[in-house]
Amino acid sequence: MTLETKKSVFVELGKFLKQFSENDTVKESNVLHNDLFFDDFEKLIQLSQSHNGWYTPEQVYFAIKSWADALTEEKLDKWLSNYHTELSQNNENGKNVALILAGNIPLVGFHDFLSVLITGNKALIKTSSNDQHLLPFLAKYLIAVDENLKDKITFVAGKLENFDTVIATGSNNTARYFEYYFKDKPSIIRKNRNSAAVLNGKESKEELEALGEDIFRYFGLGCRNVSKIFVPKGYSFDAFFEAIFKYQDVIHYEKYANNYDYNKAVFLMSNFKLLDNGFLTIKEDSSYASPISSVFYEFYENIEDLQARLKADSEQIQCIVSNDLIQNSIPFGQTQNPQLWDYADNVDTITFLLTTK
Template identity: 85%
Template sequence: MLQNEKKQSFIALGQFLSQFSEQGNTKNELVSGNDLFFDDFTHLIQLSQSHNGWYTPEQVYFAIQSWATALTEENINKWLAPYSSNASQDNKNIKTVALILAGNIPLVGFHDFLSVLITGNKTLIKTSSNDQHLLPFLAKYLIFIDESLKDKITFVEGKLENFDTVIATGSNNTARYFEYYFKDKPSIIRKNRNSVAVLNGKETKEDLEALGEDIFRYFGLGCRNVSKIFVPKGYQFDAFFEAIFKYQDVIHYEKYANNYDYNKAVFLMSNFKLLDNGFLTIKEDTSYASPISSVFYEFYENIDDLQKRLHADAEQIQCIVSNNLIQNSIAFGESQKPQLWDYADNVDTITFLLTTK
């Protein structure tokens, strides 16, 4: 059942999050709970990089602003409208949903958390060791807004027990473990996926700069980050390297720089041919998954053949970026700005939660 009262709680959370940005945190006196939560959240953002070296203030603020933009009444109504006919009012169908969350980028599991609560279910949450602070804080804020949520949100450190369904996100290796361990439960098990870009050589400088956002946001750690580029036969990368030069400061982050030095050394010792601009290596490779600080590329001859290949490899791909060269692709610079209705792995979480008994 869809919960209208819970919808209002998340709208309030969106208003709270809208106060925080890299340009400065600005308190809005109309936002509920600021006297209890504003300063503490400011402090938590400042501490995030000490909890996880990849969670720089810039990346955390980007994640916060993305959710502030998503959690508006208009967006939530648009997201939930297709499910209104499936919204049961039978309280006996309330489930406890175990969430096993990843921690590769800030608040990566928030959409699952939101989906469980907005459908009236209870959630049992096991956070990643890499992201143990942001979601629990936001949960406390939601409980302040709606005290009834206190009985619907439980964080677990040890073994998960007494749940009806599970949504688990991990690597291909952990997915095999999840599939075995949860074989008797209805489940969504997410594995590794990567995102790709398709170019035809007619892209503007602005397009390629935006592609840099798809590559470097969150240091390339997200499944929606572009890790592979398809280019036409004979493509020259000069314009690409010129456009992404604006992202050069990424090399000043120690964890990224260490990955750049290590992966470049591995490639060179293996005598792989590389293109390199001092903060990103690109390598011709058929794989979709490139290491941090590197992007793979592959030449294509026929866009229709490439379309067929990408369709055949759909289970390995999270999203495709292009200037409408590929069906259902998204615009450059938009890969890390998914809408509420853009489901991970194209699995409709709300339908799963509403229809699973």
């Protein structure tokens, strides 16, 4: 398969995904293989919460839309333009790449899956028990578009064998296991990371509402969700709480509500000082990783010192949002809309796949 062919297959997948929306799903007549896949995919979306209680239709539709927006010819071309020479020369009898995927948010491993296939390699995929249905369905669609992909995609139920390289995502604990188990293989091993926001008190209501999206999307389960907020000395959270009130319905989801009740009780029994609005607690804490339904905050005195602190802690941080207060930060509300070239942990997956022997 040429690079152009591979790109075209994923563009077709993007067109397929673009049909599905929480409020306006429309079956388009010009999308390939709709007769075989459209109705079944819609059913799968509705069933996802029975497979994983966090995968509500709203969250699955959001993930689908994100990938529909990403899988366009223009964005694929922009992403791959930096590697065009290497990709054009790449050997199609490529490496067997073992993918060990997380399942914290829907389709969280799709970028690794895409990267392996677009570089001409073969994907040996071990899905998380929390996300066993969405990616295999999309793989079947891709194979229907181009049957040459059939030999490039294998889902593994048991032990991973006969692989050349590894991309594994998990917790800090599982990462230690991965590092030992795969010590003789070239690998990318991802650990826990969290995202942070930096405020200065001059944010508009709209910006703070967008920060709520960064906090509550996927119930806060993603590494790109904001779990820590840095605020200047003397900061009042009144405007923040007022702005995020629009997300109050999150407490109606049983799994989230259970976490809110449990974590709030633990904090109170430990005599921690909390701010609470009935669906989110915020606690002063130096850690980056807060429990579900809670956000940690920390005061800072000057932005230069904070910038140095964040740089020193970079291996704990996935992304930072601010109103241009921090170098390379992203706008409020955009943490869960990464571009194809926004690599997890800032590790260039394409370069790794192209250069690893």
